[in-house]
Every structure is written in structure tokens, then in C-alpha cells.
Amino acid sequence: RAVEIARPLLNQKRQQLTVKNRQPTLELLADEIRATQVVANLLTNASRYTPEKGKIWLTADLLDDYARIEVRDTGIGIEKEALPYIFETFKQEARARQHAAGGLGLGLSLVKQLVELHDGAVEADSAGPGTGATFAVKLPAVESDVDPDRSARAVSKGMETTKPLRILVVDDSAGSARIAAHLFDILGHQPITARDGASALQQYEQSLPDLVILDLLLPDVSGIELAQRIQAAVPERSPLLVALTGNDATDVRLQAKEAGIDEYVVKPADLDSLASLCSHPKLKSLNRS
Secondary structure (H helix, E strand, O other): OHHHHHHHHHHHOOOEEEEEEOOOOOOEOOOHHHHHHHHHHHHHHHHHOOOOOOEEEEEEEEEOOEEEEEEEEOOOOOOHHHHHHOOOOOOOOHHHHHHOOOOOOOHHHHHHHHHHHOOOEEEEEOOOOOOOOEEEEEEEEOOOOOOHHHHHHHHOOOOOOOOOOEEEEEOOOHHHHHHHHHHHHHOOOEEEEEOOHHHHHHHHHHHOOOEEEEOOEOOOOEHHHHHHHHHHHOOOOOOEEEEEEOOOOHHHHHHHHHOOOOEEEEOOOOHHHHHHHOOOHHHHOOOOO
């Protein structure tokens, strides 16, 4: 399925993909949709940074009770000093940005977060510019000694509600809003975004979201004041209000709490942190229609 997702880009660049599974009966202890997304992201990433008619290899094997899925390419390679940071959000080398077809640099960061939710690991390697790159993912196999209940709990974080949550992300930074919305979308929920207080309040009244993520510094109103307006808009139904901000000052936390904001998350938030919000006790008491 991951190959099918990446195939249009591979065909467009006339690249040769070789797929080899060294364990024909290899089964993963993983969420199928998320595992597919991980492999698809690695394949499209390899394609973007590999020239036309280049070669890409996708292989899978069983090593030490883990499935090792590897994507190797003949692309532009990675500077040695960049390897430790390659999975961080927005961390794209200047050379890489020249070859990438746009985007915010979210793919590898999401791969890392999804793999770690499965109790797995991911690594990157390259001998330097012009030598290609290799990305390897380790995920628990069905035959492994990894506690299946623990892995199941990790994968299901944020998906414990009876139906997807409606989520409003309010942030004047298009990049930050898109990251948060993308992460919630991965978890199976229904995110929408707003860039200022006025449009956020309008969207809230129209969609009555279950969860509202608020940046505290907006162009027209503070996030704290917006939280108070949201609570006043529909007094009989208060959503879960979460401040998502780079300000970790104690006095600001106190102001947020006094304004009725339920949780306070400091940027950058990872997938695990946002997933935990989706199973917040307050959400279970909301009568969603």
C-alpha cells in the first residue's frame, strides 16, 4: 500500500524501485494505517531527493524480534553534521530544500513520532553529499517479546473516543497551525484551523468543536481573552481548552488557568502530547451531536 501511495512520484521521475521482503511471513505488531504512512513517507522522501532515473530499494527483514524496514536511495545524500537533526521538525538542509518539492519538512518528524508510539526506533545514515541515504525503521514483530498490550495502548492514544473529535487549532502561524492539524489528522480526528480570534470565534460557533487549541499571542486578541469569549458563546457547552504556546512563564500559566483554560502545553508539542489530550476526561462528558 505504501508503494502504491509513492508510485505516482516514482513514475514521474522515472525512478527504479526494488522491493524485497527477506521474511515472506513477517507480521508487524502495529497499526496498519500508521505503519503504511511511515513507509510511504520514507519512500516519497527518498524519491524527492533522488534525481530522475535514480534507484530506490525497499527491504524488510526480521532482526532481534523486530521488523527492520529499510529505504535506501541513490540521491543527494546528507551532510554528516545534519544526521543527528534530520528527524526534527523544519530541519531541512539548504541543499535538500533546493531539491524538495515544497512542504514544511514534516515527513521525517512524523515518521519518528509514529514509530516511537509503536515502541520502535528509526535511524538515518549517509556517507555524505552525493552518496545517497538510508533510512531504517524498527517495529515490533508479532513474534517479539514486546508487551502487545503496551504497544496497543501507545497506538490507540487519542483514539479512545467513540467517534472522531472536532478540533479547532487557533494559531497566527500557518506553519504551526498546519503541524498541529496534521498530527490530529493522523490520530483520526477532524481538525480545522483559524489564524485570528475573530475567525476562530466564528468557526467555533459554527462547528462547536470538542477541543480548542489556542496560541496565546494572536494578532487581534489574546488567547486568554479568546478562551473567555468561547466559554461565553455557548455557556451550556464548554470545550476542552488547551493553551499551546512557547511562553512557559509561571504568571502566564496562572492567568490561563484563571481564564478557564484546562491544559497548558509548551511548543513544540509532539504527537504523544497531543494524543494524550484527546483522551482527556473532560471530553468524555461532552454531549457531542
